[in-house]
Amino acid sequence: MSSYEPPVGHILQSSFGHGVLRELSAFESKISPVNLMLPLFVTNSSPDALEPINALPGVSRYGVNNVLPFLSQQVEKGLRSIIIFGVDVKNTKDKVGSSADNDMGPTIEAIKIIKAKYPQLWVAADVCICPFSDTGHCAIFEDGHMDNQKSIDRLAEIASNYALAGADCVAPSDMMDGRIGAIKSKLRELKLGSRVAVMSYSAKFCSGSCPYYGPFREAAGSAPKFGDRRNYQLPPGASNLAMRCNSRDVGEGADILMVKPAGAYLDIIYRTKQEHPNFPVAAYQVSGEYALLFHGAKAGAIDLKRGVLESLTACRRAGAELILSYFTPQVLQWLDDD
Amino acid sequence: MSSYEPPVGHILQSSFGHGVLRELSAFESKISPVNLMLPLFVTNSSPDALEPINALPGVSRYGVNNVLPFLSQQVEKGLRSIIIFGVDVKNTKDKVGSSADNDMGPTIEAIKIIKAKYPQLWVAADVCICPFSDTGHCAIFEDGHMDNQKSIDRLAEIASNYALAGADCVAPSDMMDGRIGAIKSKLRELKLGSRVAVMSYSAKFCSGSCPYYGPFREAAGSAPKFGDRRNYQLPPGASNLAMRCNSRDVGEGADILMVKPAGAYLDIIYRTKQEHPNFPVAAYQVSGEYALLFHGAKAGAIDLKRGVLESLTACRRAGAELILSYFTPQVLQWLDDD
Amino acid sequence: MSSYEPPVGHILQSSFGHGVLRELSAFESKISPVNLMLPLFVTNSSPDALEPINALPGVSRYGVNNVLPFLSQQVEKGLRSIIIFGVDVKNTKDKVGSSADNDMGPTIEAIKIIKAKYPQLWVAADVCICPFSDTGHCAIFEDGHMDNQKSIDRLAEIASNYALAGADCVAPSDMMDGRIGAIKSKLRELKLGSRVAVMSYSAKFCSGSCPYYGPFREAAGSAPKFGDRRNYQLPPGASNLAMRCNSRDVGEGADILMVKPAGAYLDIIYRTKQEHPNFPVAAYQVSGEYALLFHGAKAGAIDLKRGVLESLTACRRAGAELILSYFTPQVLQWLDDD
Amino acid sequence: MSSYEPPVGHILQSSFGHGVLRELSAFESKISPVNLMLPLFVTNSSPDALEPINALPGVSRYGVNNVLPFLSQQVEKGLRSIIIFGVDVKNTKDKVGSSADNDMGPTIEAIKIIKAKYPQLWVAADVCICPFSDTGHCAIFEDGHMDNQKSIDRLAEIASNYALAGADCVAPSDMMDGRIGAIKSKLRELKLGSRVAVMSYSAKFCSGSCPYYGPFREAAGSAPKFGDRRNYQLPPGASNLAMRCNSRDVGEGADILMVKPAGAYLDIIYRTKQEHPNFPVAAYQVSGEYALLFHGAKAGAIDLKRGVLESLTACRRAGAELILSYFTPQVLQWLDDD
Amino acid sequence: MSSYEPPVGHILQSSFGHGVLRELSAFESKISPVNLMLPLFVTNSSPDALEPINALPGVSRYGVNNVLPFLSQQVEKGLRSIIIFGVDVKNTKDKVGSSADNDMGPTIEAIKIIKAKYPQLWVAADVCICPFSDTGHCAIFEDGHMDNQKSIDRLAEIASNYALAGADCVAPSDMMDGRIGAIKSKLRELKLGSRVAVMSYSAKFCSGSCPYYGPFREAAGSAPKFGDRRNYQLPPGASNLAMRCNSRDVGEGADILMVKPAGAYLDIIYRTKQEHPNFPVAAYQVSGEYALLFHGAKAGAIDLKRGVLESLTACRRAGAELILSYFTPQVLQWLDDD
Amino acid sequence: MSSYEPPVGHILQSSFGHGVLRELSAFESKISPVNLMLPLFVTNSSPDALEPINALPGVSRYGVNNVLPFLSQQVEKGLRSIIIFGVDVKNTKDKVGSSADNDMGPTIEAIKIIKAKYPQLWVAADVCICPFSDTGHCAIFEDGHMDNQKSIDRLAEIASNYALAGADCVAPSDMMDGRIGAIKSKLRELKLGSRVAVMSYSAKFCSGSCPYYGPFREAAGSAPKFGDRRNYQLPPGASNLAMRCNSRDVGEGADILMVKPAGAYLDIIYRTKQEHPNFPVAAYQVSGEYALLFHGAKAGAIDLKRGVLESLTACRRAGAELILSYFTPQVLQWLDDD
Ligand SMILES: [Zn+2]
Ligand SMILES: [Zn+2]
Ligand SMILES: [Zn+2]
Ligand SMILES: [Zn+2]
Numbered sequence A, B, C, D, E, F: 001m002s003s004y005e006p007p008v009g010h011i012l013q014s015s016f017g018h019g020v021l022r023e024l025s026a027f028e029s030k031i032s033p034v035n036l037m038l039p040l041f042v043t044n045s046s047p048d049a050l051e052p053i054n055a056l057p058g059v060s061r062y063g064v065n066n067v068l069p070f071l072s073q074q075v076e077k078g079l080r081s082i083i084i085f086g087v088d089v090k091n092t093k094d095k096v097g098s099s100a101d102n103d104m105g106p107t108i109e110a111i112k113i114i115k116a117k118y119p120q121l122w123v124a125a126d127v128c129i130c131p132f133s134d135t136g137h138c139a140i141f142e143d144g145h146m147d148n149q150k151s152i153d154r155l156a157e158i159a160s161n162y163a164l165a166g167a168d169c170v171a172p173s174d175m176m177d178g179r180i181g182a183i184k185s186k187l188r189e190l191k192l193g194s195r196v197a198v199m200s201y202s203a204k205f206c207s208g209s210c211p212y213y214g215p216f217r218e219a220a221g222s223a224p225k226f227g228d229r230r231n232y233q234l235p236p237g238a239s240n241l242a243m244r245c246n247s248r249d250v251g252e253g254a255d256i257l258m259v260k261p262a263g264a265y266l267d268i269i270y271r272t273k274q275e276h277p278n279f280p281v282a283a284y285q286v287s288g289e290y291a292l293l294f295h296g297a298k299a300g301a302i303d304l305k306r307g308v309l310e311s312l313t314a315c316r317r318a319g320a321e322l323i324l325s326y327f328t329p330q331v332l333q334w335l336d337d338d
């Protein structure tokens, strides 16, 4: 038997042997601080609150007095952007989620103090009704049915109040029809249309009871009181529906598209970038993903650092410029160490 | 303020309201038995062996007498394809992995009895040197260096012996240069070129010490004695290198391309399918992925069934026609129950 | 001279040798009952009418009493969807096609009895003015000119009346500007926007006198009294115009895009699917195509079954999920026989 | 109800209103003489033969004395290219098709006299064994089995003899593995590699008993004596296999790719052009397609001119630069008349 | 050492050896008169004006009496389209650019006499405020700020007046938000929506002080009095922004997309064509490009004819169907000479 | 008249308002030192030579003693890679270009001293016969004809001698058939296959007398003595041929693809990157481009810095990771200044 000699064209190492070639080849998967967005839970339980979240070991809710000290460490390590989740435990939840944009509520207060101290930091605010409504749903209900028009009017109102408070970006996490257009219209009316970006949770999969979102509820206190959110979130296999949601939101003016969760939807991140190459894409590594990696490492199944970096590298490789991850402080530290 | 009315073109539910429309829209993500490939560990420790694998709770190594009873349950539930990993604990490991294709070794023995009983079952055999060599590496070493030519000659020999024993497919899991061409040449020489398919582990990421592959070693008994396999597996961010490996293997005659691991590389599965639409793509959900889901469910973080099905749906949605998963028996049961 | 040995990479049969591989490779061209949509001509000439159509040998117009008996045979063989063409021979044709949506007219009557008996059947209704107008054109004329706005208002009215009668889908076959948006707006106004799908004849080629559409006129009784329809149908070479029509209709809310005719426009079907991967695509095998295959087979030039199946396989392969074909009953029978 | 006003962006006529815009938009579907390739049957039954082919009404086989008079009319109307099919009725058919490249056989004789008279005409010759072998198959059989290596060696010999006689292009119509490479190797050996093009019947669908190829057999006298050609022609749904054939032939040096038949494979023409944009694509409108259009027109179902031009426009629109059609003389006349 | 023999598949010359093959291969880069659009400066300084433009050696501004004599030479050589730039030196410039569409102003006068003499010529008119406003900016300023709404209303007014005067196409060269939609709405209101095309300067790079646009100012007399135009023109690296401008303008009804300048943005021309294959693309070879080629040739660095033809061939190859070039008269002459 | 209000989705500034968004959007067009490759002319006229090149004002040929001092300045400013052009004025030119790889010739000497001093610098060497042959052609001539096989054998020899001297990359600038494969084979034979990269001048347009290449000849002293190079360089319109050259060279093992010249071929750079996304692409801004920009700036037509940076930004935007430019020292300075 004569040996098979691979064709010369099949030598691959020559393309990656020298440092210059490797540097020219792998830009797109590199993680830099600018790619990391910190989810920040701000509570009004007490100004000095510092409440560990059981379901997200290592992550806390911050009272207003603790926000800046925590952020200052991150900014020093290169943090460029955050997204605020306000947790209101003082005001009564009602039908329309009135406390969402209470002038003295945690979200608006946090936006103001953060932008005052760090005007260059890019500050986004999550926009939804569910953490503040008595139903725990992302919509306003009338007679037992979601009222889409009222819901998007209200979402536009909340978003514009965050924008008026100084947010650079508003990020509607509900899935109501037309909420991007409603928010953009309202922003334009207020002459904020050109300054404030809208990051749409445009491809948001799965319902509240799905594997991934459980722990978030404890963090943000937003479990629905009845039914679940399957009606307005996407089933895991529905790639064509997700793509149509992306297109719809682009058509209504979204500036950034988000895929959530990240890990089990890397192909959707890639397709989103393919279909919308001229838009930044964000990936949200949700609380369930955090939990799996954390517990897996604890059980010795994986090495935490390698596992986390691999998961974030995957998001970058798939095309996400922005990654929302609870591991952000840890990763900034690792990048700083290198 | 006047309300924003979403454009009529942004109504999405009408496209998915009726069952016929949903059926026409979501073919590509559905999991059928034909999409599931069972990894089967066959040991020669004893003909009656039934050895649970600690790192893969619920998965066992089978002695030759237990193979058919186990398979018969799966075939009844619709199993169409398997991949055999031989575990030789009797013969001495040597430089070239002689026991890999020992005529009476576990792999060849298993192929023969399985094809005799289930001629329609599509039987693949994993082809590598590492489980049978004294170095634990996927290559033959001479003077401390991998000898690529000797390695691929040997791999071709192993593969062709599996093919002669009746395997429908041989699946080289090493990453040596030119092994696909060497195997195809040898198969052609033996007039098996048109009957036996080659499934290439073409985009195989990460080294043996990475988060994902740990538990597999216990199962197949193949940890390297020195160094690790990073030299011949791909770093997580190297999408361009992975794509070039796919193209190279297609150029040498691969019939099926495999991405491994699956979960953190869904975007790579998608790109593989995009660049090679005329080839079936396989995804290997590795032991580490199994472990994360298993332990996560045990810790109550996720619901096992929903989590597993979501992970496999993701592989299908990304473009994999074949999924190698240790959950296969469980999923066949779930599909059977529905 | 030394022989040329083809590269090992050029062996193709190994990729298609085993049944599992063939099954994984050819999903997309398979014809299942869910892919076949039956065009159904319903006449009010008499409740018991059963009128053979000369130009479509083997196809008939059905009076209301004969609809369900005929359908029941098809549903038994797996029929999942139909499209109704009402033929009104009793009411006077007028400028606006008033009889199109006459409450007791054949279309609305058929929708009601069919949905009552087969609630799971997906029932579409062709929407146009031409079979019911005194001009035989697809538009309303004022002062000798087509009035686009009046035409689309009227089309929206007809469509919504079909929807109110129970149709799951309305399918405007005219080519007026803005008729998709007009219909969707009207449906939304009536709270039917999310339940009723709109299938747009978006890429409809050629005029009434072209080779393909002749026989249909006898079937539906809709030849124009003056001029022809070239002004609002596409010339055969105009692929860019067809693609812009598709995009326009998607922008106005079409749920399904149709290419008509099918056979000479397979490349357009393919391009439509490529540009709109997240939408189902329908292909209409028109009466002229039916006639060519029928007469060709009769003359012994081709084998009818092979010719018909090849033509439908081609539509599926090109990307159509839905095929409107007069051969539907015959094909359901063939599929049943296999 | 307020009327729906279509968005201004949905006005399409402005893009096609002026002649300059129409001219800039529709280049790609236009039929020019350079796009038409004439299939020419040359017989050695008698030098003065002029034998009408029943199955192709209006098409004849030409004896050597009648070739130039017939061609001269076509060249005057702009004909730029032909493809010769030699029909040998004098020499005994044998195992290897010896008469195919008989020095005085019809093919070689025709090439010589045509190139002598029309040096600028692009002259291709069909290359196969089937019209000259005693089996009627496209391959050489040994012991009842096709011998692929002998077949491609013989095909290379035939092709190179045609090239030596002056053919500008050789067009292997068999589907043997490696015949393109074998022909190119032989041509290179003879220093003809850079002058003579190879047009591969690379995506040739269906077997001899399929609807489309029947009439050709009468024309070229090449029905198989046993079995049929399904083993080496593609089933109608096998788009992925067709695409792999195209790629394989490009890899072996094909200069032009052909899709055959044309009409039911317009999507394959389009995909071939998409995957191989840098290669000319030919479409063969086969004898069955000719027959359907001819008989359909005769039966009054279609208008011949409109039907034929629509079918050829479709080939151009799908991406074919070259169309092999029996209607070529008729179309040249029509183009000349316009 | 044994020589390496290139694979037979790597012979390229056979694909381009014969004239027919070359003709079938290179359609897309050929320059025909229909691809050339003449920029025409018309001045009202005097009816008999013929003013050489220093910065564009060889190009002049024409008084109304000299327009037709100059054009008649070009039309004879095949010119099919022009774009008019009116230069008003008589009327006072004001805030809103009133003289742009003065009924007796140079633009409208030129449109009328040209369309009267050459009804088949496709006549476009550049639409902007800057040559006629006292600020020299493309927008109307209120209180020192651009007023976008007033600007687009005014642009729509100018455009519609040009259209009413007979222009076949209006070409807004500003970059205000929404000007395409405003113009299309106004045209539709005037029943000109289907007759008059809008060519959008959709991807217009760089500001007035950038290398390329300098000389144009002398020609059209339109330097800004304060600030520059960087706010509303695109920075050279902003491909994603350019692509979003193209999409936006298509969404508002643009019939033709323009990339400006041409030479340093060939990749943008290509991408524009890729993303909008169903729209004609225009490339504007600006005055600075003209100057570089002219002076380079004068200095002996290049051959003018080869350099100019290469630059225009590049535009065609990249996908532009229309090229606006000051070399048009010269190129028509060269084409005529060949 | 009511004003047209642009859709909210058409606000673009919100996507680019904040620095973080701009940074995430424009990575791909940024110029970093790693993207710049310095062409370095090394002469053996005298060890202390420092010869200004008239045709490239500001660029010089360096004697061996002046190489390191010049380079040290560039490396300090961040230079990462160079390409060496040896200019031999001492040895007699002969048929095979013997002096190209003379052990003591300027190229090999330069490689050695540079790699000794700067082991991290990525050092490429241009490989051709023309500067060293008595014909001035890129090939070896036998009996008045190019001998392709001898030429590629010789090119492989030269390349491997440069590689043995320490070059990290060899860059064949001829266009002979098979030279990439020949070089790779030779390198593999010498066990250099995995260490040394091959950068192919794969899409090299135009002949020596074309506008762009003139000045280079003075620099490298390589004008052909008879004929020109049009036979083996590509005509400007031949995009399909260029793409086939790229594919061929990838098939033979090229590690990097080069497009030359850069400026008039930006669309080709883009297409090269599109078709070969997994390979680095280099763009060569040739001497003629340098001259046009230099003289244009001198004549006041453009601003040099803006013009040069725009031209290089264009290369990056089009997809080139590497730019070979004579402006490299100047640009490193500008980057350093910022
Ligand atoms: Zn919510
Ligand atoms: Zn191994
Ligand atoms: Zn109609
Ligand atoms: Zn044959």
Ligand SMILES: [Zn+2]
Pocket (backbone or CB within 6 Å): E128, E129, E130, E131, E137, E138, E173, E174
């Ligand atoms: Zn302006």
Ligand SMILES: [Zn+2]
Pocket (backbone or CB within 6 Å): F128, F129, F130, F131, F137, F138, F173, F174
């Ligand atoms: Zn050279």
